[in-house]
Amino acid sequence: MPDISSRYIESLLIKELAFAYPDIVNACSSNDVDVVEGVVENLETELCRICDNIELIHPGELEGASPELMKDARSAVSECVKEIGTNLMSAISEHGKNELLSCIDPVKTDPILYSERIGLSGMPSKLVCHAENVVPSVIKTGKYPENGVWNNDRLQIAALAMLVEEEYGKTVKYGFVEYAKYGIVRKVIIRANDRRQILKIGNRVKKIKDGTMPDKKESTLCEHCNYSEMCNKCSTKVSLASRFF
Ligand code: SF4
Structure with a gap:
């Protein structure tokens, strides 16, 4: 994407935070209210650590990101931390810590x-x-x-x-x-x-590799797509026949 947005940085931060959920869940000992507070505290500590290191983990993606954007993204994620902690704790109380861990670890x-x-x-x-x-x-x-x-x-x-x-x-x-x-x-x-659908997609990819370009489909992704120039030249417009299949 040409312009890096706070939303994009937010998703990078959330993904990194999610990698810490197993350790945070593992550290829980029971499911009372105090533990939710402890989980939220651990999530906040982890978020601080991730914000300090995110540019080392994703240097290419974050090239040129201004401090303001980083700050906005961080506060947006910070606002989610309470809900994340509460939902993780509900999952522990409903399914047990070991079951949750085996789904996320x-x-x-x-x-x-x-x-x-x-x-x-x-x-x-x-x-x-x-x-x-x-x-x-x-x-x-x-x-x-x-x-x-x-x-x-x-x-x-x-x-x-x-x-x-x-x-x-x-x-x-x-x-x-x-x-x-x-x-x-x-x-x-x-x-x-x-x-069945995946096999169909696989076949379409094989056809593209063999040189058959599919009908062009206009989508919001086209605006920022690196291949748009090539795609416009190679692709045929959606044919009448293809609308039926
Ligand atoms: S411009 Fe890019 S996103 Fe749009 S149809 Fe072509 S390849 Fe797909």
């Missing part, structure tokens, strides 16, 4: 997965070991839906699950989405239809 962070067979590669935020299954988890920094997960998040988890299957040679039936800004973790059961 990574065995690997940001692993790069690739499958020749499906024709896709991907990087989950982490792999977690839940009930002796290695499953993918993605950290999201936006809002969460009332129930379940957003459709795009479901598809992303399905694709990552298929890549994990290739890597570990074992069926993956579900994954997790962490709506980190709120401290909410949702389990996603992967359906056959999700897998």
Whole structure:
């Protein structure tokens, strides 16, 4: 994106903060009100540490970010900390600390997965070991839906699950989405239809690699896309026939 925004920095901070949730949850001993305050305090301490180091972790992304933007992003995240702490504690009281930990504690962070067979590669935020299954988890920094997960998040988890299957040679039936800004973790059961759609996407990617450009789809992303010039030259406008398929 040409202009770095406070919103963008906010999502970087939230993602880093989410990586600290397992340690913070692990440090909890019970679920009374005082513990929520302790969790919030630990989150605030962690946020301070992350703000001190964020430019070392994401130097490229934060190049040229003004101190004012950094300050705005930090106070926006600070405002979420109480809700995050409260929701993490509710999850502990509902499911137990060990169950929550097995959903969020990574065995690997940001692993790069690739499958020749499906024709896709991907990087989950982490792999977690839940009930002796290695499953993918993605950290999201936006809002969460009332129930379940957003459709795009479901598809992303399905694709990552298929890549994990290739890597570990074992069926993956579900994954997790962490709506980190709120401290909410949702389990996603992967359906056959999700897998079907991923294979379809894989085939479309293969066609592009073989030189067949898809119909251009105008979206808000086009405005800042690095490929727009090339895309405008190569892509055909949406054909009448493609509207039916
Ligand atoms: S310009 Fe082309 S490649 Fe870029 S987002 Fe738009 S449709 Fe996709």
